[in-house]
Amino acid sequence: MDFLDILQVLDSSVRLATPLLLACLAGLFSERAGVIDIGLEGKMLVAAFFSAAIAYMSGSVWVGLLAGIAASVALSLIHGLASITFRGNQLISGVAINFLAAGMTVLVAQHWFEQGGRTPSLTGAGRFESVTLPLSETLKNVPILGPIYHELISGQFLLVYIAVLIVPLTWWVLYRTRFGLRLRAVGENPAAVDTAGISVTRLRYMAVIICGVLCGLAGAYLATALQAGFVKDMTAGRGFIALAALIFAKWKPWPAMWTCLLFGVLQAVALRYQNIEIGSFVIPVQFMDALPYILTVVILAGLVGRAVPPLAGGEPYTKER
């Protein structure tokens, strides 16, 4: 494995980490506000379908992106209705949303396109192109840094750069704005926020909507950038890996990015090498597939560091009367 191989694996890691990162940040907003969301998977899935379907029909990937976000936010609002307004069980609502998405996407896809639950392939303006950063070709021959810039940093999809920019933005919003302070407070001690005269319901709905927008980006990325079109169940558990990453990162934005990159590397390596041989010992590809989940259980077990979730997570807030 030479330097270029490593760069190519890293390049595909970044591509695969991006949807994880967007979904992970989505979950971060929701869970920091005290609304547990195991429906990330479903929201990504509807966004993937509607972005691909509308991009195909309109011929514009941007219109598709908006449609994907709208679909994802719609599911967010259902989650909000169940878990905030009607104070239902957030976990059960999340499970329901995942099934709703899995079923509806195939039903609508079959009704609209009749291709066995997929959308037609996207071409041209219906799909995100990779962005070539300036000077990519000129700097290509600079040793070490040149190939890194040319292969890894340049030539990614626009949404990849956006996802990376959302990380500092999330950090800034959470830790440097009044909204962020309130958002975190509502996830730790909603009664205190309520006492200060701020609406818990409103804050939580805001968080859930932001979560929907980010999941929408994640899903649209899958169907209009990473791949050219929607196929049934194309999220393939990514929403749950994102959830795992969120716990692994202890609900913090920068660690979330590094965790998602790590999980992205695992996926890229598993995709490229199948079984990895180290001397006479073979690491099976299935182990690589399971590694994100195993790592998360280890973190949850508190064997390596302790993952402490937001205090009020999963608890509907009932105003005292």
Next chain:
Amino acid sequence: MRTLPHWADVVLIPLISLLLAGFLSALVVLAIGENPWAAFKLMVEGSLMRSAGWGYTLYYATNFIFTGLAVAVAFHARLFNIGGEGQAIVAGLGVALVCLYIPWPHWSIALIGATVAAGLFGALWAFIPAYLQAERGSHIVITTIMFNFIAAALLNYVLVNLLRPAGAMDPASASFPEATHLPTFQSMFSTAETPLFRGAPANVTFFLALIACVLVWLLIWRTKLGYEIRSFGQSETAANYAGIHPKRTIVIAMLISGALAGMMSINTTMGEAERLVLNSVEGAGFIGIAVALMGRNHPFGVLLAALLFGFLYQGGAELALWTDIPRELIVVIQALVIMFTGALDNMVRMPLESLFAMMRRRNS
């Protein structure tokens, strides 16, 4: 006091939720350009009007009874076991090992052996999340989700690398020996002149599921352990004061839950496929959630709800066969049932409560 009479809580609310879910499903069918009434009739004809249809309905129901009971037992201890899927996957492995490597003289003894294996392997897979919840406070929902994925990877590895017969392409174990084949409804109930349940996969495991319902009822409402599980679920602090060991209760409730989820693999692996295949669980672990919610965590309710979902599954397959409605309609209906009976429970409950309160005031 704004409580509902017991019958309203147990019968009326699930019924209204079901009607709401059914109404929305009908709208969905309408929206994709099909006639909901015709679709419903087709589903009933395909799953309830012929004995072969019943054979499929009861086969699916068997799976859902086990997974529904599994979720219900955990719910009684206020634990959400979302890992039925993984527990059933690993239990399937146990069933396969027992069937393949022990020379059973007769299916009845093999069934006992397989039941023990399924229960043990399922409980084992539930044990680690349970232990982590009890000892380290790791959220059981997240750990059981993770264990679902780990189980899928594990099964994939075992089938591809260990159990697959030499030269075979698809990741599946060898077929189980003849002596472990369970009697199907066809062989049990058909006579020479009237063949019944022709070709349907329903088998003797269904009766095992019925027995499990009774045993779970006895366990939860007639034993000390069941009392402890329920008390713990009602109030952890109160249970603590009463001298109920919280960690022990969590682990035991989850072990029972895992064992029950695991037992569905007897039906799919030993009863139907007669070998271990990659995707034998097919989401039944998750349907258990819907079944437990609908059945209000009571074994009898679970039985009824499992029959309902068995009907939906078989009916859905018929729809996919005869119309342009894909099987995924069932997934949508399942989502709506989970949504209305689980998460949106208060949406139905709150208006009903005020209605009953109003009636009470008028009467007094």
